[in-house]
Amino acid sequence: MKETVRTQLFERDPDRAARSAEAVMARVRSLGAPDRAPAVLDFPAFVRSRLVRYVAAAALVAVLSSLATLAIIGDGASAQVRFVLEAPEASEVRLAADFNGWTGEGYALERDASGTWSITVPLRKGASYSYIFLIDGERWVPDPASRQVLDDGLGGGVSTISL
Amino acid sequence: MKRIDWRKAAAFSLALCFAASLAAQGGAGGPGGAMPGAGPAPGSPGTGVPDRSGGTSSGPGARTGSDISAIESLGSWLETSREVSRFLSVRDRLLAAAVPAIEAGAPAEAFRIRLREAAAKGASPETAAEALEADAARWTALARSLGPEWPTASKSAAFYVSVALAMRNGIELEAVTGVAGLARSGKASPERAAAALTAAATLRASIALSPAEAGRAALAVAASRLRVGDFDELAGLGERAARSLVSPFLFLAALESTLGSGGTLKDLERRLFP
Numbered sequence: 001m002k003e004t005v006r007t008q009l010f011e012r013d014p015d016r017a018a019r020s021a022e023a024v025m026a027r028v029r030s031l032g033a034p035d036r037a038p039a040v041l042d043f044p045a046f047v048r049s050r051l052v053r054y055v056a057a058a059a060l061v062a063v064l065s066s067l068a069t070l071a072i073i074g075d076g077a078s079a080q081v082r083f084v085l086e087a088p089e090a091s092e093v094r095l096a097a098d099f100n101g102w103t104g105e106g107y108a109l110e111r112d113a114s115g116t117w118s119i120t121v122p123l124r125k126g127a128s129y130s131y132i133f134l135i136d137g138e139r140w141v142p143d144p145a146s147r148q149v150l151d152d153g154l155g156g157g158v159s160t161i162s163l
Numbered sequence: 164m165k166r167i168d169w170r171k172a173a174a175f176s177l178a179l180c181f182a183a184s185l186a187a188q189g190g191a192g193g194p195g196g197a198m199p200g201a202g203p204a205p206g207s208p209g210t211g212v213p214d215r216s217g218g219t220s221s222g223p224g225a226r227t228g229s230d231i232s233a234i235e236s237l238g239s240w241l242e243t244s245r246e247v248s249r250f251l252s253v254r255d256r257l258l259a260a261a262v263p264a265i266e267a268g269a270p271a272e273a274f275r276i277r278l279r280e281a282a283a284k285g286a287s288p289e290t291a292a293e294a295l296e297a298d299a300a301r302w303t304a305l306a307r308s309l310g311p312e313w314p315t316a317s318k319s320a321a322f323y324v325s326v327a328l329a330m331r332n333g334i335e336l337e338a339v340t341g342v343a344g345l346a347r348s349g350k351a352s353p354e355r356a357a358a359a360l361t362a363a364a365t366l367r368a369s370i371a372l373s374p375a376e377a378g379r380a381a382l383a384v385a386a387s388r389l390r391v392g393d394f395d396e397l398a399g400l401g402e403r404a405a406r407s408l409v410s411p412f413l414f415l416a417a418l419e420s421t422l423g424s425g426g427t428l429k430d431l432e433r434r435l436f437p
Binding site for chain 1: 276280284286294298325328332357358364365369390
């Protein structure tokens with residue numbers, strides 16, 4: 001049974017194969033130690049090179065610090081600002097501001113059960129903004145809760161907020 | 164394995180971080196940003212209009228190719244835009260007001276922003292024309308004073324609109340140029356400069372500062388270590404001081420002294436209300 005298997009796996013004569021292999025190895029040995037060929041990419045040396053290590057270390061630091069910076073930007077450079085207006089009689093209130101082209105499109109406030117309207121808007125910190133409420137599409141009202149109401153030059157006032 | 168020279172690595176990474184932060188700033192504040200305030204107002208033309216960014220170095224006052232283009236574009240917009248169709252009857256008047264301002268270096272986009280505001284608020288053509296003529300006069304003087312280099316094109320229109328608001332509410336051109344000078348020297352961004360001017364206009368109203376005093380307040384606020392987010396609280400202090408019969412003179416002296424020495428709002432409050 002064992003012989004059968006060997007025959008199937010090695011179709012050559014084992015003795016001839018061994019002789020052949022020894023002849024090849026003898027030929028290889030006779031060639032001596034190979035010359036160190038100029039490596040196109042000597043990987044270990046490449047990894048060990050100073051420049052690569054600097055770049056790797058710098059990239060690691062840069063990536064980590066950039067991630068930290070992004071986290072800071074995400075948390076610190078913007079603010080969620082909630083604009084609130086008490087107007088129980090209103091059927092629609094919009095926030096018109098210099099950051100939305102004064103149209104109030106897409107800035108409709110939501111009414112709660114008590115008639116308080118509110119909207120939360122993300123705004124960049126480090127600037128001041130002008131805004132006003134548009135009630136029922138016809139009444140322009142500065143924020144009664146705002147200290148800062150300035151003349152808009154158009155016969156009305158605007159509220160301002162600094163972030 | 165040789166040790167890493169961490170000093171060199173740190174220097175290299177600092178350079179990378181600097182480049183990354185520049186790229187991040189460009190990305191966050193550029194057009195198309197999702198956050199309000201990060202880019203042009205919604206509704207502004209997506210194509211952009213030639214403005215000071217395309218100007219030449221011939222300086223304010225000389226009509227350049229980009230000025231002509233900006234004026235023509237504004238005229239065309241006034242004629243064809245449905246947003247401001249109600250102002251068609253005063254189109255020539257509006258253009259006549261805009262031309263010297265644009266030639267001086269004011270951004271045409273500032274006119275569009277104000278006209279959109281006027282249209283959205285339902286202002287009459289006469290009211291809008293009067294308002295824009297007044298703003299144009301302010302912008303002409305401002306542009307001549309600031310020159311074409313600052314603020315950069317992307318921030319110019321918003322800055323001009325904010326400055327017009329401050330000047331309309333009692334801040335003088337001299338104060339604006341002083342605050343702009345601070346900003347240009349790197350001590351404040353255009354947004355902070357505009358916010359400081361707005362805060363000073365608010366203070367002027369709350370504690371009855373004279374225009375000259377409000378200008379000094381604007382300079383003190385712009386140069387201070389206060390964050391822009393503190394400016395509303397400062398206005399609150401002004402109101403409180405007025406209610407407590409603190410004179411504008413004393414308030415301003417305390418403001419300049421406290422903020423000038425790096426103090427905080429708490430320091431100012433302690434000084435005003437010991």
